[in-house]
Amino acid sequence: MTIVASATAGQGVGPLLRAWRERRRISQLKLALRADSSARHISFVETGRSRPSEEMVLRLADHLDVPVRERNALLLAAGYAPHYPETPLADPALDALRDGMERLIQGYEPYPALVVDATYTVVAANRGIIMLLEGVPDSLLTPAPNAMRLTLHPDGLAPRIRNLREWRGHLLAQMERQIALHRSDALRALYEEVAAYPVPEDRPEAEPAEPAVYFALPLRIEHEGRVLSFVSSISTFNTPMDVTVAELAIETFLPADPATAKYLQSQVG
Template identity: 55%
Template sequence: MATIETTTAGQRTAGAGPLLRDWRRRRRLSQLDLALESGVSARHLSFIETGRSKPSAEMVLRLAEQLDVPLRERNRLLLAAGYAPAFEERGLDAPEMAPVHDAIQRVLDGHEPYPAIVVDRGWNLVAGNHAISLLTEGVDPALLRPPANAMRLALHPGGLAPRIVNFGEWRAHLIDRLARQIAVTADPELVALMEECSAYPLPDGAEEPSPPSPGHELAGQIAVPLRLRIGDEELVFISIVATFGTPVDITVAELSIESFFPGDAATADAVRAFAGG
């Protein structure tokens, strides 16, 4: 597994310059590349990174935008530079969030009878539609107590893991998604979650996926499916992950909606029958 850089508490107390340099290196950009993309001189950028020049709040935000720094971390950059945070973090139950809450509910309701969930940046379940009971049937109740975590639900031996037919493939897919998220956000909580989930024992009969042959890792597939055993049936789902397109609130920016669709006609029929029953 590739080495993953994280932002430590010590780094977060440093000035904005070193933090910006860390984000630039994490994005594998040279000073010249970032300077050209941001419309500033490489000399000025060098002075900012070394602390010889204090950036304005506008400059911090301009560089952060080019580096695709998460909104939560942009606030930390502003604080490190001596400025007030620019992005708010409201709870979903706040009055101002009513349009967001309603939009999420419409997506969840509209996806019935197929399962859909909403998770936050730490994969904690924020909401779900009635159809997710199809997936969580038989799960250890302790894993469903708030704050239930979607990654734990999928990979823990008391969760979905024993019923996932292609567990090795699905586990590799989820861990890869988590690693990509860590690379983007540098969130140490996600690193801890990945270490925890990677250490779970495999279900009986499941094997670690062997490295695929180049060019043949997804032969015959359109997406990595979730193959779930429910009773005597094997249901096949593919998923789509959606996020808000233009968020300026931290909570909204960190929400993801994952919708599961039937991967074959038999699954579609079984899900409709489940909903009807």
């Protein structure tokens, strides 16, 4: 196992905790009440007049819902060792996790599902996803496919997405929220890359006899001459104790209309 954290060089834990508190829009008093402390002590910690214990750093991070990687950064800034390991996904210690994720997304078939890491590298995908990726060039599929590139690159799925501008806006907003929570140069570089891709005009389509009513923004994508509609859901692990596990996300695509569900069912076998 390896441990990686991204503490800001030369910056104490106080300013970092204050930044997280302000980001969460929580007053010193409210945070103190939640953490069984006092507003005075929180103030002293944030200004550097008091050094918090390791337990206090973890408690405050928990009440501020700080991501696991950033909790390690807070500990380092306070002068303590990182608390959460970062285990490579290929490590035998995560065999059961990988097997469970594979079984989960395979059980979701024929509907598409995939697993991505913190920078949207695809670490597992089922046959529903592979079906949608038919015709995508190998240059986007190897050596490690990236979900954002696959979706937004002009040689990827972008030309097939009927509501590309809406779906692109949704994905970029999602990345912006993640960048606000994680000091990740790799994630920011990916965002700048995919945001710069050219955006073709949305494909016109005939109005259906009865306009569809969606309960969430759909992904409307062409496949073999028909338009399939999906709504997506993202799941993460509850109370992760490892940086790698904390940054994994399982995205599933649910048919947004009966026609899409019927077509996917016809592909089973």
